[in-house]
Amino acid sequence: MTMLSITGVHAFYGHIEALRGVDVEVKHGEIVTLIGANGAGKSTLLMTICGNPRAAKGRIVFDGEDISAKPTHEIIRSGIAQAPEGRRIFPHMTVMENLLMGAITSEPRYLDEDLEKVFALFPILKERREQRGGTLSGGEQQMLAIARALMSRPRLLLLDEPSLGLAPMLVKQIFSVIKAINAEQNVTVFLVEQNAYHALRLAHRGYVMANGRILMSGTGKELLANEEIRSAYLEGARDTKGRRS
Amino acid sequence: MAATPAIKPFDFPDMFKEAGAAAIVVFALAFAMVGFRTEPVPGGLGITLRFADVAMASVIAFAGRIALILLREGRPFPVLLTTLPFAVILGALLLADQALASENGSGFEPVLPFSSPVVNWMIVIVAAVFAGRAAWAVRHARSTVTAEEREATMDRIGARVQQVARYAGPLLIGFALVLPFLPIADRRLLDIAILVVTYIMLGWGLNIVVGLAGLLDLGYVAFYAVGAYSYALLAQYFDMGFWVCLPFAGIMAAFAGILLGFPVLGLRGDYLAIVTLGFGEMVRIILLNWYKFTKGPDGISGIPRPSFFGLPFTRYPAEGTVSFHGFFGLTYTPLDRIIFLYYLILALALATNVFTLRIRKLPVGRAWEALREDETACRALGINPRNTKLTAFSIGAMFAGFGGSFFATRQGFISPESFTFIESAVILAIVVLGGMGSQIGVVLAAILLIGMPEFFRELHQFRMLAFGAAMVLIMVWRPAGLLAHREPTLRLSATKRLAKAVP
Numbered sequence: 001m002t003m004l005s006i007t008g009v010h011a012f013y014g015h016i017e018a019l020r021g022v023d024v025e026v027k028h029g030e031i032v033t034l035i036g037a038n039g040a041g042k043s044t045l046l047m048t049i050c051g052n053p054r055a056a057k058g059r060i061v062f063d064g065e066d067i068s069a070k071p072t073h074e075i076i077r078s079g080i081a082q083a084p085e086g087r088r089i090f091p092h093m094t095v096m097e098n099l100l101m102g103a104i105t106s107e108p109r110y111l112d113e114d115l116e117k118v119f120a121l122f123p124i125l126k127e128r129r130e131q132r133g134g135t136l137s138g139g140e141q142q143m144l145a146i147a148r149a150l151m152s153r154p155r156l157l158l159l160d161e162p163s164l165g166l167a168p169m170l171v172k173q174i175f176s177v178i179k180a181i182n183a184e185q186n187v188t189v190f191l192v193e194q195n196a197y198h199a200l201r202l203a204h205r206g207y208v209m210a211n212g213r214i215l216m217s218g219t220g221k222e223l224l225a226n227e228e229i230r231s232a233y234l235e236g237a238r239d240t241k242g243r244r245s
Numbered sequence: 246m247a248a249t250p251a252i253k254p255f256d257f258p259d260m261f262k263e264a265g266a267a268a269i270v271v272f273a274l275a276f277a278m279v280g281f282r283t284e285p286v287p288g289g290l291g292i293t294l295r296f297a298d299v300a301m302a303s304v305i306a307f308a309g310r311i312a313l314i315l316l317r318e319g320r321p322f323p324v325l326l327t328t329l330p331f332a333v334i335l336g337a338l339l340l341a342d343q344a345l346a347s348e349n350g351s352g353f354e355p356v357l358p359f360s361s362p363v364v365n366w367m368i369v370i371v372a373a374v375f376a377g378r379a380a381w382a383v384r385h386a387r388s389t390v391t392a393e394e395r396e397a398t399m400d401r402i403g404a405r406v407q408q409v410a411r412y413a414g415p416l417l418i419g420f421a422l423v424l425p426f427l428p429i430a431d432r433r434l435l436d437i438a439i440l441v442v443t444y445i446m447l448g449w450g451l452n453i454v455v456g457l458a459g460l461l462d463l464g465y466v467a468f469y470a471v472g473a474y475s476y477a478l479l480a481q482y483f484d485m486g487f488w489v490c491l492p493f494a495g496i497m498a499a500f501a502g503i504l505l506g507f508p509v510l511g512l513r514g515d516y517l518a519i520v521t522l523g524f525g526e527m528v529r530i531i532l533l534n535w536y537k538f539t540k541g542p543d544g545i546s547g548i549p550r551p552s553f554f555g556l557p558f559t560r561y562p563a564e565g566t567v568s569f570h571g572f573f574g575l576t577y578t579p580l581d582r583i584i585f586l587y588y589l590i591l592a593l594a595l596a597t598n599v600f601t602l603r604i605r606k607l608p609v610g611r612a613w614e615a616l617r618e619d620e621t622a623c624r625a626l627g628i629n630p631r632n633t634k635l636t637a638f639s640i641g642a643m644f645a646g647f648g649g650s651f652f653a654t655r656q657g658f659i660s661p662e663s664f665t666f667i668e669s670a671v672i673l674a675i676v677v678l679g680g681m682g683s684q685i686g687v688v689l690a691a692i693l694l695i696g697m698p699e700f701f702r703e704l705h706q707f708r709m710l711a712f713g714a715a716m717v718l719i720m721v722w723r724p725a726g727l728l729a730h731r732e733p734t735l736r737l738s739a740t741k742r743l744a745k746a747v748p
């Protein structure tokens with residue numbers, strides 16, 4: 001069953017057309033990934049789902065409801081959470097306060113349970129819960145951003161390059177966490193990644209974006225096997241694979 | 246200094262060229278604006294020429310520019326050697342001049358660079374600032390203290406002060422509570438104390454808007470005015486008492502806050518500041534011109550004084566009523582009312598403080614702080630920025646309204662003159678100086694900015710000058726405010742320690 005369907009969406013920054021007619025579909029329970037070169041419009045698509053920038057044309061339907069005209073905070077309240085590009089945690093607030101901010105739209109009675117869940121996923125955050133967000137390491141900040149997004153009990157989680165700037169060990173770890181979130185907590189995930197190899201292996205399906213348009217789509221396996229994609233996005237990734245195995 | 250790091254080849258002609266350009270610009274500007282002064286002479290206007298001042302201004306610009314260049318190029322020593330004696334000597338001359346002038350009516354102006362004492366003082370201050378910077382640079386010629394390290398140090402000091410405040414706070418409150426009964430408490434001291442506490446309350450109120458929510462409000466005095474006029478007008482037209490009007494005044498001010506906030510809170514930073522500044526002036530001008538309703542510049546007089554739960558503070562109570570001293574069997578003293586007013590404002594201020602401390606721990610308060618840090622991230626967490634800002638804005642306004650109605654009942658007379666922009670500026674200065682979001686900082690800043698000048702009224706004319714200089718220095722060295730340090734709203738270590746203690 002379709003959870004999120006994006007049809008013919010265009011979006012602009014002033015005169016720049018960042019999305020030029022995008023069609024994407026995410027089904028319940030899936031992990032869907034979006035890969036593409038820098039400036040392709042991936043982050044823009046995630047932001048447009050949240051209504052900023054707004055879709056100038058086209059429809060975005062979430063759980064049967066057209067959300068393309070809603071203000072951002074209402075879209076979020078309907079069950080979507082986002083760990084945006086650049087993490088955007090609150091630097092002067094502690095880890096705990098950041099998490100509480102994430103929980104601001106959910107019912108207080110779930111608070112303890114949800115905290116436990118994210119601390120189980122990211123034990124380091126529990127140790128650091130009194131530290132100010134700005135003083136966390138980059139990787140810890142990334143975990144905090146994801147944990148904060150989870151605190152709102154979303155049905156759909158939007159992640160923008162969660163592996164950015166992480167050590168190879170941590171990259172693996174973060175992808176396994178995403179898998180766990182999806183499988184155990186029944187959260188649908190829409191994932192933007194530069195790390196195409198890992199993302200496509202993890203995802204049920206994937207889309208490839210260039211210049212504000214979707215070029216290709218298919219299951220993770222299909223895209224991984226595709227020659228064009230291999231040469232465009234997976235150069236070098238094969239080496240790492242080779243070395244690792 | 247011996248250890249001047251890597252002396253770069255220094256381009257003297259370039260330095261003189263730059264300084265000369267500055268002098269020429271100043272000369273061109275000053276020639277028209279300072280050089281001629283119209284003065285009333287018998288039979289019309291005459292013109293006095295002040296070319297000496299123009300020449301002096303150019304010379305000072307030239308010298309100042311050279312000092313700046315030397316500082317910039319890492320040669321603070323000569324700057325220190327010249328500016329420090331200059332500031333000291335000129336300052337001493339000015340003081341001597343003033344002393345002489347107050348004794349026999351005229352000083353010895355010819356020695357001073359400018360004909361205006363204010364300008365002369367300004368030169369002294371600028372020279373002193375240069376000297377201070379040079380001294381700083383000389384001291385730190387070897388160590389490389391970066392701005393970040395300085396910030397970190399100041400933040401530690403701020404944290405320390407707030408730690409101390411946790412214990413000093415109750416002591417301070419205790420002191421405030423017994424103050425009226427201390428032997429030093431005379432009428433003058435209590436009046437100043439009331440004034441200081443009023444500003445502390447206003448500072449705490451504005452701190453919600455500026456310190457927590459990060460909304461730069463330059464028109465806070467408008468809500469103060471709304472509160473004051475609400476009470477004054479309700480008392481005048483409907484004969485209502487202070488206690489009934491107090492909540493009304495708060496509600497009216499909060500309503501005014503919503504009215505202003507709704508259309509403009511979408512604006513960011515500077516724009517919001519400008520609009521609120523305009524709003525502050527608008528309210529004052531409306532009060533000034535709506536003569537039929539507000540009596541305009543004449544103001545409203547005869548505003549009823551507050552009563553002690555219905556017992557008035559009068560020597561001879563009206564027929565059939567009992568006064569405060571009569572009820573408690575005390576001898577009448579006019580100080581009673583002052584003491585009561587003092588406790589009234591103290592209670593209002595403490596209520597503001599408790600409210601702020603509490604709401605910081607609630608989701609709304611946390612959302613205010615988060616909004617200050619990153620509005621986009623807040624939106625992505627499902628927060629409606631406009632409504633959230635609106636609550637901060639109107640709650641801040643409500644406390645200004647309470648303060649305003651206190652002001653009205655204390656003065657017994659209000660007019661638009663009491664609600665000028667300078668009031669907003671002073672309250673904002675208290676918040677900024679104290680460190681945005683720091684409650685104890687507001688107290689210290691209010692004592693410094695309101696209490697001190699009240700004690701040294703004689704220095705009145707230099708008050709604003711010193712004030713301006715202090716603000717500029719803060720902005721340069723510690724933009725977040727002197728004692729800015731954010732305490733987390735929840736501490737887990739306390740519970741953790743407890744858990745560990747239990748075997």
Ligand SMILES: Nc1ncnc2c1ncn2[C@@H]1O[C@H](COP(=O)(O)OP(=O)(O)OP(=O)(O)O)[C@@H](O)[C@H]1O
Nearest residue numbers: 013016018036037038039040041042043044045194
């Ligand atoms: N706020 C903005 N204002 C103007 N142009 C923007 C803005 N944000 C993005 N763009 C432009 O829109 C295009 C798409 O940007 P977007 O951030 O969506 O790329 P991306 O696919 O996420 O790239 P990356 O992999 O580097 O994150 C780019 O050309 C970018 O320059």
Ligand SMILES: [Mg+2]
Nearest residue numbers: 042043044085
């Ligand atoms: Mg991006």
